[in-house]
Amino acid sequence: MTAKPWQPPRSLAWLQALMQPHLALDWPLAEWERVVRLSRRLRMLARLAERIDAAGIIDRVPPQARRHLVAEQRLSRWRTGSMIWVLERVATTLGEGSYPLVLLKGSAYIGQDLAIAAGRLPSDVDILVPQAHLAEALTQLKQAGWREPELDEHDRRYYYEWSHEVPPMTHPLYGMELDLHHNILPPVARIRVDADALLQRLRPSKWEAWQVLDPVDQVLHSAAHLFFDSEARDRIRDLVDLDGLLRHFADEPDFWARLPARAHTLGLTEPLALAVHYTQRWFGTPIPGDVVAQVASLGPGRLRRAWLLPLMDLILTPGEPDAKPALAQGLAANVLLIRYHWGRMPLRLLIPHLWHKMRAGAANGNTGATRPDKA
């Protein structure tokens, strides 16, 4: 296993300071300004702050930048605390022991004290229950004051028939949304993940009431989340998560042997291939050579890589803070949006869905600008 050098795009070179915080002390003030702006937009500023703080060098950061590190660190710790509070309350609501309660994504990383848990900015809590207990869980949550959003008939059907989660719920007491899942990908997707297979390999988290997915499944879920999602722009944090997961679980027994095999079983070879490609190429994630070769042989073929990788490059590379949004990036995002929907829904569902979204978008002015907090 050889660690390759970091070769991220120019706009991401500063991410190396996550691994070697002392590098940040060499940045001139103008670079600090750029990094603060860019990393805040990418939701990486608090992660940088936590790394620099943990290295004991935050006092050596120029004061103009330091105040922003401190400010974002406070925001992150508060939101993380709020999330843990919600998890405690939800565990009490759903009762302990009758069926598994599973943490997903950020909540799982925090529930295992992974290195990538520090400096997150959770605005929602992702949890999973077995589909057989979904209705029961939903009823219990509603009785405890969780509310479903008001949806039009289309969106309601979208969630309940075609989605892998119920509509995000809110609670008057907690400033967090709750995303209740019964699978990690929608049930109607061309790629169908067997949720029972996930539930058979759960592991304890640091909280008794909550479990987490098998490490291999955590990686695959994270990869599917990034590479099968509708919007991969400014999603560098997910790539950093993948790097962190691969580094953390590298020493688990059989981890590397099981990863490609499990991806094949669950039908997630393409996202895994993309995850391996980008973490290794951009962040130098140490991955055994035979795993890289195996994943490459299972993943997208040469023809598909020829158009998919350049588009992904374009989309994953964030624009500079002062740059106008690149036209090419917008076009690439649309092509991948079509790929996303193509993989997610059969055509007979997809065409009415896109038609509805287009009409709803036109009616709302379609600026996408109403929720800056969740951006």
Add this chain to the structure above:
Amino acid sequence: MSSAPRSHQTLGDTDTLAFAKVLADAGFGIDVGAVSVHVRSDSKLFARQLQSVYAHFPLMDRAQWADVHLTINRASGFRRLIRPQVILQCDGRQPFEPFPANAPLPLFEWGCNWMIGQRLNDLLLLHAGAVERDGLALLLPAMPGSGKSTLTAALSLRGWRLLSDEFGAFNPDSGTFRALLKPVALKNQSIEVIRTFAPNAVFGPEFPNTRKGTVAHLAAEPDAVERRHESARPGAVVLPKWQAGSPTRWEPLTENVLFGALAFNAFNYSVLGATGFRSVVRLVRQCPGWQLVYSDLDDALATIDAAWPQVRERQLAAGQ
């Protein structure tokens, strides 16, 4: 702070075309005390509006550091002909809906305050007007519609130094208040009340039909601009409440009422956690507080002035 003034030239006495060019090219740095803002725009109208309400601010080059970077450009395409708009961008994102092209200033002020409220978690941001006298801060926390901005504006025009009409920006480390010297945003009847109260007060244009009705911005006085980096120690808290036809009422408040008025009305009290709690406890222990119900502005000001020597004595004694 980190910006170099161009020979003390102020924004108000700069040629509008020259300023519009600066604004469109490198952009312009506004240092409002606790925060510096970098703004760029291709709207000449915005250049003129900025000049009117930031008249006494120095004309500065692109600052070395800014905490908030905003671009306000005119929307392109057919929009320009049918319903022209301005769009705010921050760090390559568009966080808000566009505004009509003739209202870039309210979009800037609103967007800027929103960014400040989101980002400055190094400070405890109370939702309060703040003015200074004798080195001591007078805080006016209140819910919208209580006449907080009107009273803050009136005080700032009668010898009190304006710190902010929106943020009581408390530094938990130093225990002092800092200025966030944005123009005071007055709404609806308040605009006429202050025009009558101080006929020489300098206003920007009136913007009718905003989400909050008509808005006009009051330019900060030259002295407040000059001294925007001077902090103020905690002085007193006054909860204003404007009530039509009411005689002036001045009633002392207990610590627990003051605590709620400061903490639960703040922008980031809970984000600061224990630091936020300790800061507010410290403030209510240090500051006497009153409820001020008023309808007559002059009488309200006279009441505050009459109580002030007692505040000054108390804080002087505490400081020794």
